[in-house]
Amino acid sequence: MTAFCANTIWRGMTPDDLETVTTLAGVIHTDYPEDAAIFAERLRLAPEGCLVLEHEGTLGGYLISHPWRGLVCPPLNTLLHTLPQPADRWYLHDIALAPAMRGGGHARAAIDHARRLARDNRLRWLTLTSTGPARAFWLAQGFVEEQPSAEEQAVLASYDPQARLLSCPIPPDSGL
Template sequence: MFELRPLLEADLDAVLAIQSACYQPGFHESRQAFAAKLQATPQGCWLAVGKCGSECDVEALAYVFSVAVDAGQLPALDAQQISVPRQAEWLYLHDMAVAPVARTLGVAAALLARLEQVAAAQQLSSIVLIAVQASLPFWQRQGFAELQPLTPLLAAKLASYGPQARLLWRPLPSR
């Protein structure tokens, strides 16, 4: 069992530990970068906590960081400052990681559903993300598709994540 709760700055040590277990070092972000995202869009940052088994205490199992952005304006990896536009169009799912011990619990689906609620409450048109580390099939199963064609600015941003990175989007239902 797990529950979702808003992520707090006090949770950043747990976030860094999950990040370390899930990502290659080239994708690691600093505490300051996570804090900047949390400050920019606190309602878009969530933590899943629960038990990973009978022998485990309650612990952080997964996290998600998302930021409201203008279409085409995505924050860089490890950005130390984030500014949110007055009229954001997209919710940028910057990072979602599930600890290996929690990967069969449905945590990712629950976090994604929460982000859909966040985006709808802000009247945003889409959720976008950059898929890395061979995660493209997972995101496609969640209904995301590649965003094409890319503007030169988006192409440059995407290239900074490596040659396998893909910019994905999923429009939200009109309300």
């Protein structure tokens, strides 16, 4: 993964990182709490899609992502048990950065990593559930709103009233 300076890098998440990731999630996403079991399960199911941002030996962010099928996203704080087969998209469960780590291009690097994973897995879409406060950020990254079905609307309600399904196409060979 890309290093922005010698002491700040994205690296693969390990089980030893989970306690810090869960704590960081609780601080950053106070309105969207998830149990530690959610992070542990995503790491077990799709380790290649789970990264941590390390700065001078301290974790300052994380990426949780995995293969997925369809637009009905996982409800907030819900175990998956297995990943759907075959997948038709790569799902960004969460990118979270501590305030001190924001503005340095780190989120963009994490998104690029997820795009590469989608392309490597021959998936044509990167999809996510955007909470209301994050929507403008995701739209600026090239994501567009999907028109949710009634079932999708019910799942989105587990996040917040302004939550939206967003997707971004993955070109087969965009040179990333």
